[in-house]
Amino acid sequence: QTEVSWWHAMGGELGEKLEEIVATYNDSQSDYHVTPVYKGSYTETMTAAIAAFRAGEQPDIVQVFEVGTGTMMAAQGAVYPVYQLMADMGADFDQSGFLPAVVGYYTDTQGNMLSMPFNSSTPILYYNKDVFEAAGLDRDVPPKTWEELEAFSHQIMESGAATCGFSSGWISWVQLENFSAWHNLQIGTEENGFAGLNTELTMNGPDQAKHWANLKKWQDEGLFQYGGPGGGADAPAKFYTQECAIYMNSSASRAGVINNAADFEVGYGMLPYYEGVEGAPQNSIIGGATLWVLQGHDEAEYKGVADFFSYLSSAEVQADWHQFSGYLPITQAAYELGQQQGYYAANPGSDVAIKQITLNAPTVNSKGLRFGNYTQIRDVIDQEFQALLAGDKTAQEALDALVSRGNEMLRDFEATNN
Numbered sequence: 408q409t410e411v412s413w414w415h416a417m418g419g420e421l422g423e424k425l426e427e428i429v430a431t432y433n434d435s436q437s438d439y440h441v442t443p444v445y446k447g448s449y450t451e452t453m454t455a456a457i458a459a460f461r462a463g464e465q466p467d468i469v470q471v472f473e474v475g476t477g478t479m480m481a482a483q484g485a486v487y488p489v490y491q492l493m494a495d496m497g498a499d500f501d502q503s504g505f506l507p508a509v510v511g512y513y514t515d516t517q518g519n520m521l522s523m524p525f526n527s528s529t530p531i532l533y534y535n536k537d538v539f540e541a542a543g544l545d546r547d548v549p550p551k552t553w554e555e556l557e558a559f560s561h562q563i564m565e566s567g568a569a570t571c572g573f574s575s576g577w578i579s580w581v582q583l584e585n586f587s588a589w590h591n592l593q594i595g596t597e598e599n600g601f602a603g604l605n606t607e608l609t610m611n612g613p614d615q616a617k618h619w620a621n622l623k624k625w626q627d628e629g630l631f632q633y634g635g636p637g638g639g640a641d642a643p644a645k646f647y648t649q650e651c652a653i654y655m656n657s658s659a660s661r662a663g664v665i666n667n668a669a670d671f672e673v674g675y676g677m678l679p680y681y682e683g684v685e686g687a688p689q690n691s692i693i694g695g696a697t698l699w700v701l702q703g704h705d706e707a708e709y710k711g712v713a714d715f716f717s718y719l720s721s722a723e724v725q726a727d728w729h730q731f732s733g734y735l736p737i738t739q740a741a742y743e744l745g746q747q748q749g750y751y752a753a754n755p756g757s758d759v760a761i762k763q764i765t766l767n768a769p770t771v772n773s774k775g776l777r778f779g780n781y782t783q784i785r786d787v788i789d790q791e792f793q794a795l796l797a798g799d800k801t802a803q804e805a806l807d808a809l810v811s812r813g814n815e816m817l818r819d820f821e822a823t824n825n
């Protein structure tokens with residue numbers, strides 16, 4: 408039996424489900440044995456894989472979050488592009504079967520898919536229907552706009568139904584990158600980095616500054632509670648314990664919400680937008696991760712990787728993973744299978760993510776982002792957001808600082824990858 412190693416970043420409910428999927432594959436055939444290894448957060452997993460590659464101890468497959476794409480694409484000698492691997496191994500691979508929003512994020516300039524989609528998400532809004540009702544709000548109507556979200560939060564807090572309006576995971580991803588796409592605002596030049604390495608960040612415009620100034624104001628009023636840097640590890644519990652009535656996070660937080668929010672009914676909505684911003688709401692952008700294959704292994708292992716990828720992207724496996732986790736149904740076939748099964752009709756709100764990401768045809772501002780060194784730039788975004796919350800900088804100063812610090816990191820990346 409040939410061993411195939413897969414380093415991943417799925418913890419909690421998602422990690423357990425991933426292991427179940429792998430075990431089913433391992434039991435279904437006898438040529439290959441896939442071993443999944445949890446390596447921590449997305450950043451930790453990516454950092455570990457890069458270090459392992461340098462030491463010649465890299466796994467066959469590594470799960471890399473969407474913002475690591477620019478860095479992985481530039482690591483040409485380290486990566487075995489998925490379209491090439493599937494062709495070399497004689498495996499079926501129909502790129503056109505994946506959702507356009509997913510394909511566009513992971514293809515090179517010739518349109519070839521470099522990594523295997525597995526868990527693509529988009530941020531959505533979760534709310535506590537019981538708290539809404541206790542506050543005198545309609546339990547079936549989530550806030551559509553930020554103006555409504557602010558008014559609802561005041562009503563919730565003043566009525567005593569909950570002590571906090573909202574929290575959010577992934578400040579950078581949800582409250583800056585997706586915020587920009589959703590309002591059709593540019594994130595960076597060169598088509599948000601898709602068109603070339605000579606790109607500059609531009610996410611410090613007046614609408615982003617207005618939003619960050621509001622988040623600071625709402626924090627000071629108690630309306631908004633910060634969940635911490637990176638994924639925002641403290642945010643989920645604020646929603647589960649019914650402290651905060653509204654919670655914005657990955658569509659894949661759904662598995663955790665269903666598991667932990669047993670005492671109240673959860674409602675689902677799209678991200679809020681500001682009234683009067685032209686083009687809003689546009690469409691949200693993907694997050695989550697794809698599977699990158701690393702060089703340096705023998706052909707038998709790559710045959711195993713190709714076989715495992717075919718299994719992973721089958722409609723049955725994808726539909727099951729999507730329905731359990733809240734990740735998007737990344738193939739058209741998985742989405743259609745869910746419709747045939749009556750899954751969306753039986754689970755109201757479970758299709759909010761796909762409706763939101765496909766709400767309008769993506770513009771040059773809303774098809775995603777691709778920047779080198781972006782994992783490090785995300786850390787800078789977190790630092791500047793914390794400086795804003797601490798009152799050390801205004802929203803405009805924090806955004807200007809993260810843009811100029813980020814641009815230096817983009818220049819470093821350009822210099823080493825040209």
Ligand SMILES: O=P(O)(O)OC[C@H](O)CO
Pocket residue numbers: 449472473474526527528529577580657658659693694695696
């Ligand atoms: O929680 P996930 O897996 O949906 O990922 C969220 C962000 O895209 C990470 O960059």
